[in-house]
Amino acid sequence: MTGGNKERSKKRFFQGDGDSKSAGGPKRQRRTGNEVQLTPGMIGFFVSATKGRERMASKEVSGLITEQLESLYADALAAASAPAAASTEADTESKPAAAAASSIEDDIARELSNLAESKGDNFHSSHLQHLGMATDCLLFLQLTPAALATAVDPVRVIENMFEELVGGDGERKAPRTRFAHRIIPFQATCKADEDEIAKTVADLVEKNPPSESKEGKASFALNVKIRNNPRVDRDRLIAKLAKPLVDAGHAVNLTQPEMSVVIEVIRGVAGVCIVHGGRYVRLRRFNLHEVYAKGIDEGVAAATNEEAAVAEGVEKAGESAPTK
Template identity: 30%
Template structure:
């Protein structure tokens, strides 16, 4: 009896409500941590997709967010070279041997793969200063300009500025944070917006209720426009996770579908080179379709 009571009290402590630094409560746990990017891909090629996305994102992020530590290393190497120039040959050789024995330091990884345990779906978490929206838009615009996807298995990229457990209190809290970060940068602009909701493997909250709660979190003065919106509020619900972001040109950029962007470019030869291959491309792409 006493053991059962102690066990219950222990469980009760584990259920104790947790709070963020801003005072909002945390209503659940999750394995997918945002901000990040949802990636839909060819079925059975999830592992390969993660590898090619790492390479693509690291390349684009290096252009957008040059790391300060990289600059520091370059400066240090330059100073070391200047010092070596004034040393004797024996001292220079001794310094090189010492440098070879010194443990190498690796810069912190910008991206991390979060397990989704679902075919055709990958989630890549992004660490500061990487902004998922800027990252995806840059990738898409590069494809639009060159016609080269630089990926073989990726279908679509969906950035999320933040994620939360898919329940109404957490979603409202996430909306307030994401919307605040965006609209505070445009205090004198009134936007027309549309909510783009995509729900997969989730039945707890119905679509109309979710859209209503997201719309209620948009600051006053901004209006809904289903025909010609300036902004698109992307709401991605996958299982027990909800992700939200704000983007522009979403329809013009084919909802960030990389192959549609490549096929619509003016460089058909480059598009052909970026595909999986003439013999297997169509077959594998068909396997990766999701609803």
């Protein structure tokens, strides 16, 4: 085989497998080795997206989440922004007037630096930091700073966002996203270890009990997804998570659960959230495309209301029954 044929063979073999625009298919996520990785302790939003369009999906979702943060957590946003503003003002006042006036060259260098950072796998959008992941079609939006992440409930943000995307008047709204598929709020993240995940779930259930259900007992379902981690066994993890919930009086209901425990394992990290009131199923498991196409699953809400009415009727019947 001649040298020219070898070169052509290489080009054919690598076509569509890199970042080149000439290669067929969408571009893969760039991995520089310097990107911030998803680590235990982070709080935010896990997003699945069209391959090669992760950055576009990130910008779509960031805009929607920022709207919810400004609407639901205006005070927390103001408090989180205040220290940064005060620090900037102090730095400006401490500099001499001559040094404060930067040259045109400095301004250009700063703009180029910011542009270079925005083209990497990680970039900031308001109080959300995009984390490029080592798996295509996936990304994470971390809530920053830590004070804001502590004050915000990611589940409430996503529930409210999905309700507004569909609208309460029954009229289907035009889709506001194109490349984002699902958004899973992470109320907590931990090491991808079965015991650590079980402890994290137990802590979240204790902090977020099913208050909408009678006597704090609720039907539940475990939604477990494991990616790129052969050490975590799904069946064993589900058994470990289900036992304490059943022992506490919660009943299993895989079709119309009042409480959904969602666990996403990605490599060495697990993200967890608890969704109450049947809203995880009602809101199509936070799948944007499903909600745009079918709307909210009102059958779940009707079934939940019917169960509550039956329970209330049984309770009243017991109270009015004559005693012997």
